[in-house]
Amino acid sequence: MGRTSQKMYSPVAGLADPLMGNRNGGVKHAAGKDKYWVPADEEELLAAAECDDEDGRRPLLYIAREKQHPSYDHQAPEESRRAERAAPPFIVNFDGDHHEQHKNGKLVDDRNSHTIQDALATIWLSFEMLGGGGLALVVRPGVETERPGMPSPATGGDGAGLAEPLLANGDGGAAGQAFCSGGKDKWQWVPADEGEEEQGRPLLYRTFKVRGILIHPYRLINLARLILVIQFFIWRIRHKDSDNMTLWWITVVGDFWFAVSWLLNQASKLNPIRRVPNLELLNQRFDPPAGDGGAGEHLPAVDVFINTVMLNHPGDEPQLGAPASSDSPLDLSAVDVRLPMLVYIAREKRPGYDHQKKAGAMNVQLRVSALLSNAPFIINFDGDHYINNSSAFRAAMCFMLDDRHGEDTAFVQFPQRFDDVDPTDRYCNHNRVFFDATALGLNGIQGPSYVGTGCMFRRAALYGADPPRWQPPDGRSKAVMDSPWKQFGNSMPFINSVPLATQPVTPPASTLDERLAAELADVSTCAYEDGTEWGYGVGWVYNIATEDVVTGFRIHRKGWRSMYCAMEPDAFRGTAPINLTERLHQILRWSGGSLDMFFSRNCPLLAGRRLHPMQRVVYTNMTIYPVSAAFIFVYDLLPLMWLSGDEFYIQKPYTTYVAYLFAGIAMMEVSGMVEIKWAGLTLLDWCRNEQFYMIGATGVYPAAVLHSLLRLVGLKGLPFKLTSKPQSVSGGAPRERFAEMYEVKWSPLLVPTVVVMIVNVAAVGAAIGRAAAGGWSFVQLVGAAGGLLFNAWVLLLLYPFALGIMGRWSKRPYVLFVVLVVVLAAIASAYLVLLAVFAPRSVSPVWMERWSVVRAIVSPANWRI
Numbered sequence: 001m002g003r004t005s006q007k008m009y010s011p012v013a014g015l016a017d018p019l020m021g022n023r024n025g026g027v028k029h030a031a032g033k034d035k036y037w038v039p040a041d042e043e044e045l046l047a048a049a050e051c052d053d054e055d056g057r058r059p060l061l062y063i064a065r066e067k068q069h070p071s072y073d074h075q076a077p078e079e080s081r082r083a084e085r086a087a088p089p090f091i092v093n094f095d096g097d098h099h100e101q102h103k104n105g106k107l108v109d110d111r112n113s114h115t116i117q118d119a120l121a122t123i124w125l126s127f128e129m130l131g132g133g134g135l136a137l138v139v140r141p142g143v144e145t146e147r148p149g150m151p152s153p154a155t156g157g158d159g160a161g162l163a164e165p166l167l168a169n170g171d172g173g174a175a176g177q178a179f180c181s182g183g184k185d186k187w188q189w190v191p192a193d194e195g196e197e198e199q200g201r202p203l204l205y206r207t208f209k210v211r212g213i214l215i216h217p218y219r220l221i222n223l224a225r226l227i228l229v230i231q232f233f234i235w236r237i238r239h240k241d242s243d244n245m246t247l248w249w250i251t252v253v254g255d256f257w258f259a260v261s262w263l264l265n266q267a268s269k270l271n272p273i274r275r276v277p278n279l280e281l282l283n284q285r286f287d288p289p290a291g292d293g294g295a296g297e298h299l300p301a302v303d304v305f306i307n308t309v310m311l312n313h314p315g316d317e318p319q320l321g322a323p324a325s326s327d328s329p330l331d332l333s334a335v336d337v338r339l340p341m342l343v344y345i346a347r348e349k350r351p352g353y354d355h356q357k358k359a360g361a362m363n364v365q366l367r368v369s370a371l372l373s374n375a376p377f378i379i380n381f382d383g384d385h386y387i388n389n390s391s392a393f394r395a396a397m398c399f400m401l402d403d404r405h406g407e408d409t410a411f412v413q414f415p416q417r418f419d420d421v422d423p424t425d426r427y428c429n430h431n432r433v434f435f436d437a438t439a440l441g442l443n444g445i446q447g448p449s450y451v452g453t454g455c456m457f458r459r460a461a462l463y464g465a466d467p468p469r470w471q472p473p474d475g476r477s478k479a480v481m482d483s484p485w486k487q488f489g490n491s492m493p494f495i496n497s498v499p500l501a502t503q504p505v506t507p508p509a510s511t512l513d514e515r516l517a518a519e520l521a522d523v524s525t526c527a528y529e530d531g532t533e534w535g536y537g538v539g540w541v542y543n544i545a546t547e548d549v550v551t552g553f554r555i556h557r558k559g560w561r562s563m564y565c566a567m568e569p570d571a572f573r574g575t576a577p578i579n580l581t582e583r584l585h586q587i588l589r590w591s592g593g594s595l596d597m598f599f600s601r602n603c604p605l606l607a608g609r610r611l612h613p614m615q616r617v618v619y620t621n622m623t624i625y626p627v628s629a630a631f632i633f634v635y636d637l638l639p640l641m642w643l644s645g646d647e648f649y650i651q652k653p654y655t656t657y658v659a660y661l662f663a664g665i666a667m668m669e670v671s672g673m674v675e676i677k678w679a680g681l682t683l684l685d686w687c688r689n690e691q692f693y694m695i696g697a698t699g700v701y702p703a704a705v706l707h708s709l710l711r712l713v714g715l716k717g718l719p720f721k722l723t724s725k726p727q728s729v730s731g732g733a734p735r736e737r738f739a740e741m742y743e744v745k746w747s748p749l750l751v752p753t754v755v756v757m758i759v760n761v762a763a764v765g766a767a768i769g770r771a772a773a774g775g776w777s778f779v780q781l782v783g784a785a786g787g788l789l790f791n792a793w794v795l796l797l798l799y800p801f802a803l804g805i806m807g808r809w810s811k812r813p814y815v816l817f818v819v820l821v822v823v824l825a826a827i828a829s830a831y832l833v834l835l836a837v838f839a840p841r842s843v844s845p846v847w848m849e850r851w852s853v854v855r856a857i858v859s860p861a862n863w864r865i
């Protein structure tokens with residue numbers, strides 16, 4: 001398909017000014033490659049949508065830039081059009097469940113609409129599988145009416161809520177001050193940076209620490225627990241007394257591992273830090289409104305990366321937006337608008353080349369954007385996430401541009417928040433404990449880990465540069481300048497762009513001529529990365545299921561910091577898997593990937609001294625945690641003992657052992673209770689977290705351990721599945737709410753947890769049978785009660801799992817209890833019968849008498865009538 005260069009840049013229907021790259025004008029490409037490259041136009045987009053085979057995907061580049069096109073909506077459902085009209089000027093929304101977002105008219109935060117325009121953003125969409133159906137992108141041009149901290153029509157003239165995004169009620173005032181004093185739910189936090197303020201430096205963000213009345217008891221409890229744990233081990237070693245020494249050893253090792261993993265997990269939580277961006281100050285310093293003399297600098301540019309992968313979308317075809325026309329809902333004639341450049345990339349995929357999934361797509365975006373806009377900052381979103389608070393980009397800028405640690409800050413991570421999770425959050429999709437407690441602990445060290453989406457990066461950090469605080473005195477960053485082609489590949493324009501990526505303000509994007517188009521095509525090929533450091537030392541990291549944690553780790557390892565920014569309304573929101581099996585596969589991917597990282601050259605224990613010692617502890621915990629599950633699994637099966645005829649004790653004196661365990665667990669739980677206070681969580685959030693940990697620990701984490709062992713001996717390991725998302729169906733009958741949650745999808749991953757459940761229920765039944773048989777001493781009774789407590793605890797933790805495998809029945813949870821009681825009664829009586837038959841002496845005479853009656857009735861001798 002030869003195209004003249006003139007045609008290449010001519011407008012196509014649906015876009016006012018698209019610039020399409022194709023490689024035909026290029027000079028670098030061997031003719032043999034041609035079949036992988038096609039001109040990008042509308043028909044091709046449609047054709048590509050139908051091509052969803054994994055290998056041999058053709059690359060596609062589609063560029064629309066600047067001005068004039070008011071709406072670019074792939075789905076263009078009537079609802080979304082209405083929302084567009086109702087909402088203020090500038091919206092970017094990319095989300096798999098677009099329709100739902102519009103339902104309540106609450107598509108995005110509608111109070112401010114400047115983010116993208118102010119930050120001069122460029123948007124890059126990378127299609128893994130051009131499916132369009134679930135993707136909706138609405139880009140609306142900004143109108144010069146409102147600005148954070150200024151009266152805005154959308155907030156009825158009260159811009160205070162914008163100036164202080166962390167104040168839920170918008171009770172503004174000087175940023176940070178009101179946050180700690182006025183906010184009624186924020187009494188837990190006090191300023192921690194007063195000294196810095198005195199030096200008269202402008203603080204683009206404020207730092208808060210937990211109020212002493214909470215944090216001191218918290219630390220004290222954990223110190224006490226540490227002492228208790230040490231005491232416990234001394235006691236156990238001194239009392240090598242057990243009915244079964246093998247089990248004794250297993251439990252000593254197991255308890256020791258639990259102690260270590262508890263320490264790894266707890267240590268990083270002791271100094272939680274919250275940071276609050278001061279948007280008002282940012283606005284004063286940068287881009288002051290017209291009439292202010294215009295003395296301020298401009299905010300740096302941001303490239304916005306969005307990956308989309310469509311899964312199971314039944315025959316949805318992308319629709320390109322309607323051409324701008326007279327009945328367009330927006331009249332832009334009177335406003336000064338600048339629509340960001342919009343680039344669609346479907347990179348080349350070719351048999352024989354590992355496309356490296358998301359990491360591969362990110363790296364192509366990194367290169368293509370370097371050639372077109374080369375913004376010093378990048379923000380990335382998964383296809384299933386969208387922007388919810390348009391002040392978010394500016395909030396991130398507060399951290400990047402602050403005088404204190406700004407230039408050493410590689411990324412600003414926002415929490416992941418989710419829509420359409422059932423209200424009880426049955427499978428802990430919200431991950432509140434991580435995002436509201438753990439992350440704040442990391443914030444007090446070197447910074448939060450990168451979690452894959454909703455994260456603003458400094459481009460140079462992704463290229464492997466050293467942070468200024470670790471740069472050699474001669475000012476040259478070795479990592480970036482040494483033999484650049486070996487690191488970055490052969491594209492000279494790309495290599496030339498690298499040093500410019502650190503400039504605060506990016507020069508205007510280059511003009512898209514034929515040579516550039518060829519270059520863009522070239523950097524999107526599979527072969528481009530051959531023999532380079534892409535995926536290793538440069539960009540997103542390859543060959544791992546959790547590219548996010550590793551990519552963040554490599555950046556921290558170089559000595560960069562990161563910042564955590566939770567704001568209200570949530571900066572970004574996304575979708576989560578609410579089906580049990582999907583959720584388990586998700587955490588299998590995470591835990592398997594994490595363990596792979598531990599056993600790789602990116603092991604945190606191997607990192608150099610630039611990694612903060614406590615940050616090393618954090619990453620060690622983050623990668624090795626699945627190992628605990630091996631022990632948890634064994635412990636969960638210990639109740640099997642109840643089924644054996646004889647009773648025995650793992651550790652004697654048994655009551656002391658139980659007392660230690662009880663005290664240790666109680667202290668841990670109390671510590672958790674204090675933690676939810678300062679994290680602003682509910683008891684339910686916390687319970688769900690405990691429950692889901694146990695669910696993972698019984699089935700998924702052991703599988704992850706198995707996976708890593710397979711990989712260690714050179715096998716392939718387990719295959720990881722992509723998370724499938726709740727599908728939104730446009731039109732038709734309204735779907736059942738959370739239908740996906742009630743679907744039972746069998747998978748081997750469910751089996752171990754089912755086994756643990758059966759064992760524990762059976763143990764309780766047997767214990768009841770035994771107790772009923774009578775003849776127990778007091779000590780035996782106490783032992784039995786302790787055992788029962790353990791069983792009940794395990795079962796309570798597995799409750800959401802039980803609901804999950806009940807499918808639709810879980811809408812009536814009482815069914816579960818009826819079944820439980822019936823099963824327990826059945827097991828208890830069966831156990832009693834077994835005892836009567838095989839060990840009559842251990843059954844009390846009363847039961848034996850009854851038993852003889854029963855036997856007489858069922859005895860064949862009496863069957864004759």
Ligand SMILES: O=c1ccn([C@@H]2O[C@H](COP(=O)(O)OP(=O)(O)O[C@H]3O[C@H](CO)[C@@H](O)[C@H](O)[C@H]3O)[C@@H](O)[C@H]2O)c(=O)[nH]1
Pocket residue numbers: 128306307308309356357358359361381382383384451452453545546547548586589590722723724
């Ligand atoms: O071949 C692929 C696969 C995935 N993606 C993108 O990766 C995202 C993450 O996949 P998803 O199925 O949503 O998995 P989650 O478990 O929800 O993802 C979490 O965990 C991943 C690491 O396992 C991180 O990359 C994600 O950012 C993080 O949200 C998708 O939305 C896509 O945007 C691609 O671009 N290409």
Ligand SMILES: [Mn+2]
Pocket residue numbers: 382384574575576723
């Ligand atoms: Mn996701």
